[in-house]
Amino acid sequence: MVIQPKVRGFICTTAHPVGCAKHVQEQIDYVKAQGKVDGPKKVLVIGASTGYGLASRIAAAFASGAATLGVFFEKQASDNRTATAGWYNTAAFHRAAEEAGLYAKSINGDAFSDEIKAETIRTIKEDLGQVDLVVYSLASPRRTHPKTGESFSSVLKPIGKPFTNKTVNFHTGEVTQVSLEPATEEEIRQTVAVMGGEDWEMWIHALNEAGVLADGAITVAYSYIGPELTKAVYRDGTIGRAKDDLEATAHKLDEYLQSKGGHAYISVNKAVVTQSSSAIPVVPLYISLLFQVMKDKGLHEGCAEQMYRLFADRLYNGGETPVDERGRIRLDDWEMRDDVQEQVASLWGQVNSENVEQLTDIKGYRSEFMKLFGFGLQGVDYDADVNPVVSL
Numbered sequence: 001m002v003i004q005p006k007v008r009g010f011i012c013t014t015a016h017p018v019g020c021a022k023h024v025q026e027q028i029d030y031v032k033a034q035g036k037v038d039g040p041k042k043v044l045v046i047g048a049s050t051g052y053g054l055a056s057r058i059a060a061a062f063a064s065g066a067a068t069l070g071v072f073f074e075k076q077a078s079d080n081r082t083a084t085a086g087w088y089n090t091a092a093f094h095r096a097a098e099e100a101g102l103y104a105k106s107i108n109g110d111a112f113s114d115e116i117k118a119e120t121i122r123t124i125k126e127d128l129g130q131v132d133l134v135v136y137s138l139a140s141p142r143r144t145h146p147k148t149g150e151s152f153s154s155v156l157k158p159i160g161k162p163f164t165n166k167t168v169n170f171h172t173g174e175v176t177q178v179s180l181e182p183a184t185e186e187e188i189r190q191t192v193a194v195m196g197g198e199d200w201e202m203w204i205h206a207l208n209e210a211g212v213l214a215d216g217a218i219t220v221a222y223s224y225i226g227p228e229l230t231k232a233v234y235r236d237g238t239i240g241r242a243k244d245d246l247e248a249t250a251h252k253l254d255e256y257l258q259s260k261g262g263h264a265y266i267s268v269n270k271a272v273v274t275q276s277s278s279a280i281p282v283v284p285l286y287i288s289l290l291f292q293v294m295k296d297k298g299l300h301e302g303c304a305e306q307m308y309r310l311f312a313d314r315l316y317n318g319g320e321t322p323v324d325e326r327g328r329i330r331l332d333d334w335e336m337r338d339d340v341q342e343q344v345a346s347l348w349g350q351v352n353s354e355n356v357e358q359l360t361d362i363k364g365y366r367s368e369f370m371k372l373f374g375f376g377l378q379g380v381d382y383d384a385d386v387n388p389v390v391s392l
């Protein structure tokens, strides 16, 4: 079939297998061009099919030559539907890893469930023995608790009082005011249950109890802080509460892993265009401005650049891992630079529907968004008939 993008709001319901493969290859090429990192050897990535998890997997494999096991929730093609982007990304990753002589296997299913944890442990035992790095990079709107069966939904809302600010429809460039009502206590609780640290803790305990964590194993989960502009909806909002919980879990897990010489880290990553971040109100307009400013200053990074820096400069730099006063790795250091934030804040005051194309890098945002689904990549023939059925 000829595959066209079908965009609805912040999702695209189709994905292009050739384009996704190209997108993955671009990230692999970037990492390979940066040089080797004496890093992990056997890596489990939970949330490995898109965004930061996929980029972590690419960095582990192509900078450090690691064997990787990926866990994610994606759909394969059926009837007239394409597979999801993460499915095609993973197929492309597997091909590239195989060509490079690297072990790569993936498990598709609900990472929050006991079954998928058990299957992952079985696979590690059979194929790898143990892992020395566990990356936790899930972003999900829902979670079913494996013990109680309770289903939780996360919301992106402020806490305490309503929040009004600018936002953009990044497809049309229309800048409007968005008003968000504060979350209820129950919504806060559910968001923390989905995006907080409980599941990460369950994973690390299960892996350790099964004896599949190597001595000195590291685990890392990803957080975000961001600027004043998005504070009410992000860091001080429901998702921020979940990140507080995730960060508290890192301290608990760090202690838990101490006896085996291991560590648990939070890495605060920069804002990038992913399927998850495009769903957060206000954030796409902030990212469009941020990209403009960071590109002007030669500081622009995407997932691959960030994750390579995480491996090369932070986790596997040959010495101490530099952290902030709260023990967090800060890969948002360039995003949060005073000169960057001052410029973004000043442009924020001026931006409207008329000047958004000039003042911001909304074009870059759009193009990154389409690339998430394999569209708009150089050298891909989008008129060609392609087979949407791709096996992993």
Ligand code: NAD
Pocket: 046, 047, 048, 049, 050, 051, 052, 053, 071, 072, 073, 074, 086, 109, 110, 111, 112, 137, 138, 139, 140, 141, 222, 223, 224, 268, 269, 270, 271, 272, 273, 274, 275, 276, 277
């Ligand atoms: P993403 O949407 O690109 O990736 C989410 C991953 O989770 C995918 O692999 C998906 O398949 C997997 N997943 C979702 N639900 C699952 C389930 N039930 N079982 C198994 N797998 C499941 O998201 P992302 O933006 O890369 O986010 C990853 C982490 O990075 C999150 O913790 C996020 O908060 C953090 N982060 C993101 C940004 C950003 O700007 N995007 C910035 C800083 C930190």
